[in-house]
Amino acid sequence: MITLGCDYNPEQWPAEVWAEDVALMRAAGINLVAVNIFGWSDLEPRAGEYDFGQLDRIVGLLHQNGIRINLGTGTSSPPPWLASRHPEILPMAADGTRRYPGGRQAWCPSSPVFRDHALALVEQVAERYGRHPGVALWHVSNELGCHNALCYCDATAERFREWLTDRYQTIEALNAAWGTSFWSQRYGAFAEVLPPRAALSLRNPAQMLDFQRFSSAELLGHYEAEAELIRARSDKPVTTNFMVTAHIRDLDYWRWAPRMDVVANDHYLDHRLGHPAAELSFAADLTRGLAGGKPWMLMEQSTGAVNWQPYNLTKAPGEMLRNTLTHVARGADSICFFQWRASRQGSEKFHSALLPHAGTETEQWREVLDLSHSLRRLAEVAGSTVESDVAVLFSWESWWAAEQEGRPSSAVNYLEQVHAVHGALRELGVTTDVLSPDSDLSRYRFVVVPCLYLVTDEQAKAISEFAGHGGHVLVTFFSGIADEDDRIRLGGYPGAFRDLLGVTAEQFAPLNPDTTVTLDNGGAAGLWTERLRTTTAQVVARYVDGPLPGVPAITRNFCGASGRPDRDGGPAGGGSAWYVATALDRAAMRDLLRTALEAAGVDRGPESDGSVEVVRRRSERHTYAFVINHGVREIEYAVAGCDLISGEVVAGRLRVPPGGVRVVREEARP
Known part of the structure; x- marks a missing residue:
């Protein structure tokens, strides 16, 4: 079964509306409902006084109607009385400067006062509902760190110092890691260390990097404290909703994911980006990577417009189905929406919902019913997995470090470079796993390493060994530059990858954002060049113009089975390592990746401009081909089997109308 669910906020509505809501939920095929996400001020209207009457009634009503409950702990935003009594939690x-109540998440993750009050509430909720038969899942807080991931108060400073003491043990080790001999920053004791508060000049980059690590760990600690109380009282799975999306970067989910019973993500189309649908596919692939390749949960998405972007564009007819089945194609077995009924008041009153302000006599409601029908027809897909021969490496730590103050070019955006390679692979018909640099790469044919500025010795060694044992790697610029302490690797760029790639760069030569350069293979690029020379690599393309005419821009190094570079070409079964020392434009990146994929022997689906996606999920018996047409023209795709949505037999040529989606159960494996 593919779960169809939603957030429900009954506290925003009079009780007489609840019965209508639950009846409509059943009509829409809703089988999982999240409640008590923002319930603290209703459950504890005054300090230590709890009132569960309203929550009891809605939990009972949902359970009586056969709807499973995703029960929130209610701690995501404190009630006004808590900040009034204890302003130090802000x-x-x-x-x-302080940030005050009136929005949400007005609390410091390091505040012991906040945590004590939050855990007291969690204990009450878990004690009351821990064995309730209607509870299927526990939802800790909500979108942890969306607004409050980085706090710089005195309580945070104290916890930061404790974290640093655990990490470094001695102040001498901290001074070495942070390079505090620069600008007379040497510390004599941990007590002297502060969070990297606003300064008159550039701040210490290693200190800022460690503060990001600490802040992610501090919120994870809060999650674990709530989860521990729940697990002592309930045997149901516990999770929280990640925010794998283009505008949230403060939590290292590679460290969070192993602590989740279910990996869940919130995703909304971001129309501030050039290719929102491509970013959706990337986020889904990354979430699947966080889930270790297993099915995962989409905890939130929207039926239409959101309310927090400058221009909140609604979804075109059929777009909600396409978005949803893109998530399913890339591994989601649970599909949930924010929210059930569109709010009448509050900051999210213009956020779309399953049940819009205009009610059920609407096209949007009819699309919800169509979506529910489609997901029911896809029930057998649940539990199947996505397989790929290609991986893209992604690191939150590298993202933090690459975008520090004082970098070579503020126009170079880490996530844009990751999106560029993932988007090009998507257009080339390749389904991609997005992995941590610490992942086992042995099952892949081709691995892309985009802009991996910060890399440990162990990670660099694993990538090099992958190529040495016959794998194919493509590394893009500004990679391998620094170690885990943001200490530059000396001897020339790209640092940790010089031997693997067979090149050395003596100097970066960033470009103005409006400047482009031409390559002698016909490609175009921008943002970045390097004064590069080859050692063992072959030159694939050189600059024709710009600041470095004649200098290599793209190279390829062959690696034998021993891992030693081979100038004359790889032996049978040997690997190779490509280097891209500039930011190729969309067409040039696609052309290069096409060549590299062919050299690696990677099978591909149909190429497109991004308007067509073909993704396969596999079970023990069947393969399911998801064919998604984002374009304005009908497409044909060669496949045989049964379209699960329509029930029609596909005899070898599948036609997908503009904006349509088909899911074909291919003929059983022999």
């Missing part, structure tokens, strides 16, 4: 910005 988060502090880097400039020393």
Whole structure:
């Protein structure tokens, strides 16, 4: 079964609306409902006084109607009385100013006062509902760190110092890691260390990197404290909703994911990006990577417009189905929406919902019913997995470090470079696993390493060994530059990957954002060049113009089975390592990846401009081909089997109308 669910906020509506809502939920095929996400001020209207009457009634009503419950702990935003009594819980910005109640998440992750009150509430909720038969899943807080991941208050400073003491043991080790001999920053004791608050000049980059690590770990610690209380009282799975999306970067989910019973993600189309549908596919692939390749949960998405972008574009007819089945194609077995009924009041009153302000006599409601029908027809897909021969490496730590103050070019955006390679692979018909640099790469044919500025010795060694044992690697610029302490690797760029790639760069030569350069293979690029020379690599393309005419821009190094570079070409079964020392434009990146994929022997689906996606999920008996047409023209795709959505037999040529989606159960494996 593919779960169809939603957030429900009954506290926003009079009780007489609840019965209508639950009846409509059943009509729409809703089988999982999240409640008590923001319930703290209703459950504990005054300190230590709990009132569960309203929550009891809605939990009972949902259970009586056969709807499973995703029960929130209610701790995501504190009630006004808590901040009024204890203003020290309020988060502090880097400039020393406080952030006040009135929105959400107005709390410091390091505040012991906040945590004590939050855990007291969790204990009450878990004790009351821990054995309730209607509870299927526990939802800790909500979108942890969306607004308050980085706090700079005194309580945070104290916890930061404790974290640093555990990490470094001695102040001498911290000084070495942070390079504090620069600008007379040497510390004599941990007590002297502060969070990297706003300064008059550039701040210490290693300190800022460690503060990001600490802040992610501090919120994870809060999650684990709540989860521990729940697990002592319930045997149901516990999770929280990640935010794998283009505008949230403060949590290292590679460290969070192993602590989740279910990996869940919130995703909304971001129309501030050039290719929102491509970013959706990337986010789904990354979430699947966080889940270790297993099925995962889409905890939130929207039926139409959101309310927090500058221009909140609604979805075209059929777009909700395409978005949803893209998530399913890439591994989601649970599909949930924010929210059930569109709010009448509050900051999210213009956020779309399953049940819109205009009610059920609407096209949007009819699309919800169509979606529910389609997901029911896809029930047998649940539990199957996505397989790929290609991986893209992604690191939150590298993202943090690559975009520090004082970098070579503020126009180079880490995530844009990751999206560029993933988007090109998508257009080339390749389904991609997005993995941590610590992952086992042995099952892949081709691995892309985009802009991996920060890399440990162990990670660099694993990538090099992958190529040495016959794998194919493509590394893009500004990779391998620094170690885990943001210490530059000396001897020339790209640092940790010089031997693997067979090149050395003596100097970066960034370009103005409006400047482009031409390559002698006909490609175009921008943003970045390097004064590069080859050692063992072959030159694939050189600059024709720009600041470095004649200098290599793209190279390829062959690696034998021993891992030693081979100038004359790889032996049978040997690997190779490509280097791209500039930011290729969309067409040039696609052309290069096409060549590299062919050399690696990777099978591909149909090429497109991104308007067509073909993704396969596999079970023990069947393969399911998801064919998604984002374009305005009918497409044909060669496949045989049964279209699960329509029930029609496909005899070898599948036609998909503009904006349509088909899911074909291919003929059984022999």
